[in-house]
Amino acid sequence: MSEELPTLKSADIPAGKNEAASRAELAEPALAYDYFKSMASISVATLGGILTLGGTVFGARIAPWQMGISALAVALSGLLALQAQTDIMQLRQGVKPPLNSSRAALRLVPALFGLGLGIFLAFLLLSYFAPGVAARLR
Template identity: 75%
Template sequence: MEDKSAVTKGLKEPALAYDYFKSMVSLSVATLGGILTLGETVFGARLSPGQIIMAALPVALSGMIALQGQTDIAQVLQGVKPPLNSSKLGLKFVPSLYGLGVGIFLALLTLSYLAPGVAAKLR
């Protein structure tokens, strides 16, 4: 059996990282649902499908990376070496991508109200 600390190098608290990733998966799925629902219903006339996809894609990637990080940690704790231990890298990319997607959505929505002409050019 391989030394677990060698595989989780860079993760001071693997259990805490696992819980963080688990929360981010749930948050990403909920946010993705919100972006898609609001973008297609309430703000459907203000945002184009391309703009909605532009905002939803980073949030979806954030959730996928968080799920992969969670899977890697679970494998390590079971004594299995993951093919690609992405958990350390995921701790940096998950919040960045999540914030980027939410920021894009809010920026496009704000632009559609404050500067409709600029927002129309982005469509």
């Protein structure tokens, strides 16, 4: 008994009324959907961690605007991942999404996630290793 997963390609999408709606821009929509689902979940967890740590443990070291910048980038990453999931589902159903952001989201989601996490860690490390500079940024 073979438990091999079927490969989903754009040819597997049913043809709808509009031929443009039946073409997916992603070679493997099932893998992209799972990726975006994971990134949306990770973004929510990371956002909770940034807000919790920035408000409690590191509240005296990180200014609210610094925490806000990093949280905004992570939140945008999660929102883009959720939007890309929606676009993939619409494509799988043969509906042309109003704004097919799935291809751009493959680049933007990890970039925004890394940017937000990097900003948070940079401000935190700056507060420890260069307290004078960090105090001026507050």
